[in-house]
Amino acid sequence: MSLIQARGLRKSFRTGFLGRRVEAVRGVDLDVREGEIFGFIGPNGAGKTTTIKLLTGLILPTAGEAWIQGVPVSDPRSRQHLGFLPEGTFFHEYLTGAEFLDFHARLLGIPRDVRRQRIPELLQRVGIPHAADMRLRSYSKGMRQRAGLAQALIGDPDVLILDEPMSGLDPLGRKDVRDLILSLRDEGKTIFFSSHILADAEVICDQVAIIVRGRVVHQGYLDALLGQELSGVELVVEGIDENLFEQVQALAQRALVQGSRFQFEFDDEAEAEKALDWIRSEGGRIRSLVPRRRSLEDLFVEEAKKETHA
Amino acid sequence: MTAGANRIFVIAQNTYREAVREKLLYNLFAFSTLMILSSIVLAKMHLGYDERIYYDVGLAAIAFFGVLIAIFVGINLVYRELAQKTVYTMLAKPVHRWEFVVGKYAGLVSLLALEIGMMAALFMLVVWYKDTQFPIQLLYAIGLIFMELVLITAVALFFSSFTTPYLAAMFTVGLWIIGHLLADIRDFGNLPDAEGIRPITQALYWGLPNLDRLDLKGPAAAGQVIELGTVLSRALYALLYSAMLLIGAVALFQRRDFR
Numbered sequence: 139m140s141l142i143q144a145r146g147l148r149k150s151f152r153t154g155f156l157g158r159r160v161e162a163v164r165g166v167d168l169d170v171r172e173g174e175i176f177g178f179i180g181p182n183g184a185g186k187t188t189t190i191k192l193l194t195g196l197i198l199p200t201a202g203e204a205w206i207q208g209v210p211v212s213d214p215r216s217r218q219h220l221g222f223l224p225e226g227t228f229f230h231e232y233l234t235g236a237e238f239l240d241f242h243a244r245l246l247g248i249p250r251d252v253r254r255q256r257i258p259e260l261l262q263r264v265g266i267p268h269a270a271d272m273r274l275r276s277y278s279k280g281m282r283q284r285a286g287l288a289q290a291l292i293g294d295p296d297v298l299i300l301d302e303p304m305s306g307l308d309p310l311g312r313k314d315v316r317d318l319i320l321s322l323r324d325e326g327k328t329i330f331f332s333s334h335i336l337a338d339a340e341v342i343c344d345q346v347a348i349i350v351r352g353r354v355v356h357q358g359y360l361d362a363l364l365g366q367e368l369s370g371v372e373l374v375v376e377g378i379d380e381n382l383f384e385q386v387q388a389l390a391q392r393a394l395v396q397g398s399r400f401q402f403e404f405d406d407e408a409e410a411e412k413a414l415d416w417i418r419s420e421g422g423r424i425r426s427l428v429p430r431r432r433s434l435e436d437l438f439v440e441e442a443k444k445e446t447h448a
Numbered sequence: 449m450t451a452g453a454n455r456i457f458v459i460a461q462n463t464y465r466e467a468v469r470e471k472l473l474y475n476l477f478a479f480s481t482l483m484i485l486s487s488i489v490l491a492k493m494h495l496g497y498d499e500r501i502y503y504d505v506g507l508a509a510i511a512f513f514g515v516l517i518a519i520f521v522g523i524n525l526v527y528r529e530l531a532q533k534t535v536y537t538m539l540a541k542p543v544h545r546w547e548f549v550v551g552k553y554a555g556l557v558s559l560l561a562l563e564i565g566m567m568a569a570l571f572m573l574v575v576w577y578k579d580t581q582f583p584i585q586l587l588y589a590i591g592l593i594f595m596e597l598v599l600i601t602a603v604a605l606f607f608s609s610f611t612t613p614y615l616a617a618m619f620t621v622g623l624w625i626i627g628h629l630l631a632d633i634r635d636f637g638n639l640p641d642a643e644g645i646r647p648i649t650q651a652l653y654w655g656l657p658n659l660d661r662l663d664l665k666g667p668a669a670a671g672q673v674i675e676l677g678t679v680l681s682r683a684l685y686a687l688l689y690s691a692m693l694l695i696g697a698v699a700l701f702q703r704r705d706f707r
């Protein structure tokens with residue numbers, strides 16, 4: 139069963155004095171299956187947050203429908219087992235971390251004894267047990283992000299929708315959040331998160347959807363999306379003379395001198411082979427030869443180009 | 449308590465807590481206390497021959513600062529939830545939008561009850577100290593001042609549900625002023641020469657909240673007898689009008705995009 143489902147979601151905003159129409163989301167279909175980590179990836183302004191607000195009922199669609207656990211999102215009951223982390227960290231700053239969690243727990247009708255036990259546990263789990271009695275106002279950005287995650291988890295939800303859960307975190311924090319998401323999946327939860335950072339998705343996602351300019355241009359399992367398709371090779375060598383460097387540079391798409399090392403990037407494998415032969419015959423030493431897989435980044439760029447030409 | 453009532457209560461309580469934590473209420477209360485005390489002292493100094501003048505001044509101060517608080521604190525506390533986007537995590541839970549509106553309203557009204565209660569207590573102390581008695585009609589007048597605030601808060605919430613806080617404040621102040629001039633507006637329309645605009649003045653008179661009906665400050669200060677029935681029927685008027693505005697605010701919130 140799809141825990142999160144969208145069909146033909148559209149949203150246009152009217153902005154400015156003249157009411158110019160901005161089409162933020164232009165027909166999005168989504169199917170997030172139970173127990174998976176689903177990455178919703180796209181560049182800035184692609185429509186990720188808008189889609190998420192449609193899924194959480196914060197804005198109303200111009201067209202299309204969405205369901206969470208089979209309940210239409212226009213019905214607040216669709217959010218009974220949902221945990222949500224909004225983009226940015228907009229919380230009641232006058233509350234302490236513990237009060238903030240208590241407030242949201244009480245909105246969910248969680249009984250006192252459960253709250254009393256769960257709140258310190260969650261603060262511990264997101265790594266801010268020391269900040270329970272500190273006002274959110276004096277939290278750092280990363281601490282707020284963590285408090286927000288704890289808030290999303292307070293109702294022990296089946297489905298989590300997280301808008302940019304790793305933004306504002308340092309590398310260690312990003313890793314913490316990745317581990318948290320993985321451990322939540324292990325508990326059987328379904329996680330839908332957005333990011334514009336490709337590495338985030340490549341490491342942990344089962345499925346991804348790539349959204350560009352309001353349209354999902356790819357949806358599927360990562361391997362299938364990126365394929366084994368090579369988009370070129372990267373070559374690092376030592377011990378070649380200037381003459382040879384110039385010859386190879388002519389074949390390569392990019393060439394870089396790093397002290398005694400030379401780095402080349404080839405889009406075409408055949409050209410790379412040719413360069414390799416030359417280098418070997420001249421006694422150059424090959425330090426590394428790495429095939430460049432198509433990355434999500436390339437996908438982005440390709441799709442963005444297609445969109446502008448369309 | 450049902451789940452819905454519980455959510456309304458939790459939202460109301462948090463509104464209350466925000467006002468207390470952000471010291472909004474303290475500042476305003478300190479200011480209004482100062483005004484009541486100093487205006488009474490001033491009134492005594494200049495008009496010492498009329499003992500009753502500080503009834504007038506005290507009631508006017510309670511009404512005036514009450515309205516200021518109702519409009520500006522009310523709009524501010526609603527606006528913050530929207531502008532600071534704190535409403536997102538609340539509404540992305542199984543919380544109905546009408547519960548948010550009603551919870552916010554309940555929080556604001558209980559805040560005003562506290563404010564009016566404290567100012568009234570202070571006023572009673574002053575009067576008691578002077579006269580060793582406290583005429584009941586003063587209490588009736590204060591009760592209706594509170595009902596006026598209940599109504600004004602509903603007006604402020606209604607405007608906040610579809611416009612910016614600045615416009616909402618302006619509209620609310622405007623409606624408050626007009627609401628006190630409705631009798632004059634009607635009389636103006638009834639002048640022989642005003643035939644043409646009479647439908648408009650009649651519509652305003654019957655359509656807008658008639659705040660003069662909630663104003664018994666004059667008769668109360670003058671020591672006139674006020675029937676409890678009068679007070680209750682006027683309070684009911686304010687209550688019904690507020691309920692209508694609240695339904696309007698909910699209808700507008702229901703269609704609103706939180707963006």
Ligand SMILES: Nc1ncnc2c1ncn2[C@@H]1O[C@H](COP(=O)(O)OP(=O)(O)OP(=O)(O)O)[C@@H](O)[C@H]1O
Pocket residue numbers: 151152153160161162180181182183184185186187188189225334707
């Ligand atoms: N409230 C709004 N009013 C008008 N236009 C909006 C509004 N919200 C979003 N948009 C527009 O919709 C488009 C998508 O915005 P959205 O915030 O969904 O992007 P995003 O993918 O979340 O980007 P980011 O990675 O920067 O968070 C953008 O062009 C944006 O300008």
Ligand SMILES: [Mg+2]
Pocket residue numbers: 186187188225
């Ligand atoms: Mg976004």
